Amino acid sequence: MSEELQALSAADAAAAIAKGDLGRGELFEHYRARAASDELNAFTWVAESMPDSVDGPLGGVPIAVKDLFCTEGIPSQAGSKILAGYCPPYTATAVANLEAAGAPILGKTNQDEFAMGSSNENSAYGPVQNPWDRSRVPGGSSGGSAAAVAAGLAPWALGTDTGGSIRQPAALCGIVGLKPTYGAVSRYGMIAFASSLDSAGPLTRNVTDAALFYRHLVGRDSADATSVSFPEPIALPTSERLDGITLAVPAALVDGDGIEAGVRDSFEAALESARGLGATVVSCEIPSAPYALSAYYVIAPAEASSNLARFDGVRYGLRVDATNLDAMYTETRHDGFGDEVKRRILIGTYALSSGYYDAYYGRAQRVRTVVASELSAIFQTADFIVTPTSPTVAFGLGERTADPLAMYLSDLFTIPMSLAGTPAISIPSGLSDGLPVGLQICGPAFSENRILGAAHALERAIGFDGSSAWSAL
Amino acid sequence: MAGHELEPVIGLEIHVQLRTATKMFCGCALGFGEPPNTRTCPVCLGLPGALPVANAEAIHYGLMIGMALDSELAPVSTFHRKNYFYPDLPKGYQISQFDLPLCSGGKLGKVNIHRVHLEEDAAKLNHAGASGRIEGADSSIVDFNRGGTPLAEIVTEPELRSAEQVGEWLRLLRTTLRTLGVSDVNMEEGSLRCDANISLRPTGSDQLGTKTELKNMNSFRFIERGIRAEVERQRALIEEGESVTQETLHFDPKTESITSLRSKEEAHDYRYFPEPDLPPVVITEAMLARAAAELPELPAAREQRYIDELSLSPESARLFAWRAELADYFDAVRASEASLEPQQAANWVTELQGRLGDQEAVDSNVTAASLAKLASMVASATINQGGAKQVLDQLVEHGGEPEAIVAAEGLEAVGGADELAPIVAEALDANPELTERLRGGDMKPIGVIVGEVMKQTRGRADGKEVTALVRQQLGLS
Numbered sequence: 001m002s003e004e005l006q007a008l009s010a011a012d013a014a015a016a017i018a019k020g021d022l023g024r025g026e027l028f029e030h031y032r033a034r035a036a037s038d039e040l041n042a043f044t045w046v047a048e049s050m051p052d053s054v055d056g057p058l059g060g061v062p063i064a065v066k067d068l069f070c071t072e073g074i075p076s077q078a079g080s081k082i083l084a085g086y087c088p089p090y091t092a093t094a095v096a097n098l099e100a101a102g103a104p105i106l107g108k109t110n111q112d113e114f115a116m117g118s119s120n121e122n123s124a125y126g127p128v129q130n131p132w133d134r135s136r137v138p139g140g141s142s143g144g145s146a147a148a149v150a151a152g153l154a155p156w157a158l159g160t161d162t163g164g165s166i167r168q169p170a171a172l173c174g175i176v177g178l179k180p181t182y183g184a185v186s187r188y189g190m191i192a193f194a195s196s197l198d199s200a201g202p203l204t205r206n207v208t209d210a211a212l213f214y215r216h217l218v219g220r221d222s223a224d225a226t227s228v229s230f231p232e233p234i235a236l237p238t239s240e241r242l243d244g245i246t247l248a249v250p251a252a253l254v255d256g257d258g259i260e261a262g263v264r265d266s267f268e269a270a271l272e273s274a275r276g277l278g279a280t281v282v283s284c285e286i287p288s289a290p291y292a293l294s295a296y297y298v299i300a301p302a303e304a305s306s307n308l309a310r311f312d313g314v315r316y317g318l319r320v321d322a323t324n325l326d327a328m329y330t331e332t333r334h335d336g337f338g339d340e341v342k343r344r345i346l347i348g349t350y351a352l353s354s355g356y357y358d359a360y361y362g363r364a365q366r367v368r369t370v371v372a373s374e375l376s377a378i379f380q381t382a383d384f385i386v387t388p389t390s391p392t393v394a395f396g397l398g399e400r401t402a403d404p405l406a407m408y409l410s411d412l413f414t415i416p417m418s419l420a421g422t423p424a425i426s427i428p429s430g431l432s433d434g435l436p437v438g439l440q441i442c443g444p445a446f447s448e449n450r451i452l453g454a455a456h457a458l459e460r461a462i463g464f465d466g467s468s469a470w471s472a473l
Numbered sequence: 474m475a476g477h478e479l480e481p482v483i484g485l486e487i488h489v490q491l492r493t494a495t496k497m498f499c500g501c502a503l504g505f506g507e508p509p510n511t512r513t514c515p516v517c518l519g520l521p522g523a524l525p526v527a528n529a530e531a532i533h534y535g536l537m538i539g540m541a542l543d544s545e546l547a548p549v550s551t552f553h554r555k556n557y558f559y560p561d562l563p564k565g566y567q568i569s570q571f572d573l574p575l576c577s578g579g580k581l582g583k584v585n586i587h588r589v590h591l592e593e594d595a596a597k598l599n600h601a602g603a604s605g606r607i608e609g610a611d612s613s614i615v616d617f618n619r620g621g622t623p624l625a626e627i628v629t630e631p632e633l634r635s636a637e638q639v640g641e642w643l644r645l646l647r648t649t650l651r652t653l654g655v656s657d658v659n660m661e662e663g664s665l666r667c668d669a670n671i672s673l674r675p676t677g678s679d680q681l682g683t684k685t686e687l688k689n690m691n692s693f694r695f696i697e698r699g700i701r702a703e704v705e706r707q708r709a710l711i712e713e714g715e716s717v718t719q720e721t722l723h724f725d726p727k728t729e730s731i732t733s734l735r736s737k738e739e740a741h742d743y744r745y746f747p748e749p750d751l752p753p754v755v756i757t758e759a760m761l762a763r764a765a766a767e768l769p770e771l772p773a774a775r776e777q778r779y780i781d782e783l784s785l786s787p788e789s790a791r792l793f794a795w796r797a798e799l800a801d802y803f804d805a806v807r808a809s810e811a812s813l814e815p816q817q818a819a820n821w822v823t824e825l826q827g828r829l830g831d832q833e834a835v836d837s838n839v840t841a842a843s844l845a846k847l848a849s850m851v852a853s854a855t856i857n858q859g860g861a862k863q864v865l866d867q868l869v870e871h872g873g874e875p876e877a878i879v880a881a882e883g884l885e886a887v888g889g890a891d892e893l894a895p896i897v898a899e900a901l902d903a904n905p906e907l908t909e910r911l912r913g914g915d916m917k918p919i920g921v922i923v924g925e926v927m928k929q930t931r932g933r934a935d936g937k938e939v940t941a942l943v944r945q946q947l948g949l950s
């Protein structure tokens with residue numbers, strides 16, 4: 001029975017529960033037991049029993065939730081020592097929406113501290129192992145969520161994407177990850193990294209699960225002034241063809257150095273599949289792309305340096321007692337934050353300093369505007385922009401920790417969409433030497449239904465099977 | 474340089490707590506002395522993940538203030554983060570406004586306004602220990618009830634020239650805000666707080682000297698005394714050939730001493746940047762129309778109306794219009810005795826206020842009805858000026874009804890030839906020598922005779938009438 005249970009996608013499981021073929025408690029306990037015996041360090045907290053779940057369209061299919069979402073009475077530590085043991089008094093809107101649709105919380109998942117990282121090695125709670133190869137990283141920052149879904153420890157998971165933190169780990173773990181249009185999902189209760197970039201979205205086994213999950217995630221929230229109501233209902237995708245669809249490939253970006261041959265091969269094969277489904281593939285240019293990474297690494301740290309100021313030892317989380325106020329602040333933040341977080345706070349503080357603001361933050365914002373207008377121009381003639389999600393497959397644990405700049409390059413293909421606030425999905429395009437490769441499909445704002453449709457058609461044509469990564473039953 | 478050549482240059486930054494139902498960026502009701510930390514939520518406690526949502530009513534109040542101050546209202550206004558660490562600031566930044574404030578420019582009275590912007594108030598710190606400050610405190614505790622209260626910060630141009638002028642202008646501003654109904658404007662309770670930027674320069678120069686900032690003075694008297702003390706401190710420094718240091722200062726009204734809070738070197742770099750959690754505020758025609766429709770009669774208009782419609786002297790009109798409570802009291806006096814000449818009513822209100830100091834007439838023992846009665850008794854010559862002032866003294870002291878006091882004290886005016894003539898004759902008879910001099914055309918002693926009559930009547934006679942009777946009885950007129 002457990003093999004059959006495990007083989008069900010989340011959407012299938014929800015349907016089986018709705019029909020009465022499957023008990024909610026049975027499904028929950030199956031995944032609870034698997035999450036509890038997690039050997040990948042994907043979970044930071046696992047529920048002890050099924051919470052009182054409500055009837056709803058998600059039928060009781062449990063969710064794994066990235067640690068940085070506030071969950072009432074449940075540890076919400078954002079991968080940081082400074083929030084060790086912190087249990088918030090309220091639940092994030094995104095999580096509350098899923099719970100209200102009938103998805104109980106299975107556990108909280110590991111992540112890079114405050115979502116800063118591309119390998120999940122920046123977690124105060126230890127690195128996460130990639131289920132495809134345990135000597136490799138799962139990607140980040142939603143590494144725990146991606147590894148949990150890929151290893152079959154959770155039916156699906158909630159993550160966040162600031163510069164690629166859903167898409168890149170989804171790619172490295174061989175699952176589907178959707179980064180929404182900025183504002184489509186409420187950020188209320190998400191422990192902020194970079195407010196103008198943070199987006200919450202699903203990590204799932206397949207595209208249909210992503211659509212079902214996303215349907216219950218979107219919506220205007222009066223508690224988030226930057227949230228907007230999604231202009232149409234999210235449909236479950238049915239497309240099997242790509243006739244009349246134009247895919248634009250940013251040639252200079254994709255042909256650049258640093259992209260692995262195996263990744264390029266898998267990407268080319270995916271384009272071939274798309275042509276086979278009736279799509280037209282054209283070349284395009286994002287001239288500002290080389291500057292996008294730099295702009296991102298100014299804007300995100302600038303906002304983070306301010307967002308993380310509240311971790312001061314006064315009201316919650318870690319406090320290191322000292323003889324005076326300044327020493328208490330200094331010691332608390334010295335002990336509570338990890339190296340990457342400190343690095344970004346320093347970069348961000350510098351970028352916002354009087355006399356440097358225009359040269360860094362001001363200029364980065366102008367780059368951001370240019371990136372957005374270049375993407376928008378491409379969408380005048382093409383339906384989607386497609387790229388590999390990550391230039392490389394999963395790299396070895398510890399391989400890039402000494403070189404932050406090499407680590408930052410992991411987000412080369414995902415950052416332009418983050419800066420533009422446009423939606424993008426990563427789906428598996430195949431394997432390279434036994435490791436998953438991701439394909440990114442990006443469309444204009446609020447084009448999620450069309451993106452999910454195209455992703456669904458390609459998913460069927462590619463026929464990727466991730467079940468070999470499942471942990472032993 | 475000599476002291477008389479220096480003039481003070483003073484600019485003000487006024488923080489006004491807006492009287493909205495809820496806080497600036499969350500749904501908590503404003504605190505009014507509840508137990509600590511009972512008016513809080515994840516947003517105003519700065520909990521992880523919480524987000525601000527701008528209070529539309531606070532923006533509406535801001536627009537009303539801008540209109541009342543004749544400011545230019547921004548079509549699009551943005552919030553910024555002002556970053557610094559302090560335990561009363563839970564997020565590590567204050568949401569304020571920077572380069573696109575809600576209101577720019579403007580004028581109130583003769584003072585130009587630089588800008589008006591919206592922001593959130595800090596929480597309240599209480600320090601245990603002898604120092605009373607965070608340095609050296611045994612412990613400090615924070616009450617977040619006040620944190621997040623909407624504030625309008627009003628910044629003037631540096632155009633004020635004296636402590637007295639500051640006091641007078643602040644009263645006008647307070648009256649304006651109170652009339653608008655946007656704030657309790659109570660300095661003692663902190664809903665109106667004032668910082669002053671002060672420098673000195675040679676009179677007539679257009680250069681600005683080094684300024685100091687005098688922080689958080691919480692009454693009109695302290696503000697005037699603080700500014701006076703700081704002006705004198707700077708004057709002494711300059712006259713001794715020393716220079717003024719740019720710093721933030723605290724005035725202690727108990728000791729009249731000025732101490733430094735921090736120097737320019739210790740000043741924060743606030744790292745302002747646009748608040749990414751709040752979209753820009755777009756000011757619509759509907760918002761402007763609503764603010765305009767809710768504007769009440771403002772002090773300048775009231776002043777003009779008192780002059781045009783009631784023929785008040787410009788001095789009386791301004792005195793009242795710039796102090797709404799006094800103007801309301803004046804209106805109540807007039808309403809109570811419709812036949813009163815407005816200027817006479819005004820004179821008695823002014824007379825009363827002169828005896829009350831900082832107390833408002835409406836809070837005194839003297840009701841508007843009793844003052845109106847007193848004024849009309851004078852107008853009908855039932856009582857003379859001197860007697861009325863004695864009655865007023867008693868009203869201020871104990872309250873009560875003027876007629877009862879007049880009756881009890883026997884203060885009715887003694888008037889008319891029938892009553893006064895015998896008393897005048899008696900006074901002349903009692904002073905034959907002076908009477909002779911008066912008959913001879915030497916009018917100097919007439920005051921002594923009148924004084925004698927006033928003494929006999931215990932001040933109840935009318936001086937002019939007595940003089941006329943003296944002249945009549947001596948055949949001089």
Ligand SMILES: [Zn+2]
Nearest residue numbers: 499501514517
């Ligand atoms: Zn609140």
